[in-house]
Amino acid sequence: MAVFTLKGQSFDQSDAQLLVSTASDLLSPSTGPTSTPDSNNIISLSSPDLAAGSWYYGVQRQGETVQTGGPVRISGDNPKIIFGSCCDTGDDPAVFDAMAAENADLFIHLGDKHYEDQTAEDLALARTNLEQSLDGARFQGLVTSTPSLLLNDDHDVIG
Numbered sequence: 001m002a003v004f005t006l007k008g009q010s011f012d013q014s015d016a017q018l019l020v021s022t023a024s025d026l027l028s029p030s031t032g033p034t035s036t037p038d039s040n041n042i043i044s045l046s047s048p049d050l051a052a053g054s055w056y057y058g059v060q061r062q063g064e065t066v067q068t069g070g071p072v073r074i075s076g077d078n079p080k081i082i083f084g085s086c087c088d089t090g091d092d093p094a095v096f097d098a099m100a101a102e103n104a105d106l107f108i109h110l111g112d113k114h115y116e117d118q119t120a121e122d123l124a125l126a127r128t129n130l131e132q133s134l135d136g137a138r139f140q141g142l143v144t145s146t147p148s149l150l151l152n153d154d155h156d157v158i159g
Contacts, residue, residue, distance in 0.1 A: 092136025
């Protein structure tokens, strides 16, 4: 059996819990314990014990599923995967230090590495916005110490 853990920065002090299911629609999920963010809005969510296999996850706040993902392959030897998303342009928040300290097996950035609106006519601005967000010392410390997968969302692409 393995435990799946999500750790990241919350936008507020709302309690949350992790939902896990072998079904992509999170039908009949198992739930982990309810967690509260710390004073820096860092929250750590854990699953119940999971058998090896492919699992889908969701984060639930106040009865509403606010984030979903997966599948995550659980091998049975307790991999630690951390997630993050939504950074202001040029911001290098301390949460990246906390995430690097987790010594996780994988970091997945779910997108919106910056929040600047840009158009297809200004490729130089698009590149500058992305570089300002990826070049921060804390972010670089995280991605150089932890295998990472960076996904794009609407602010990461032109349009």
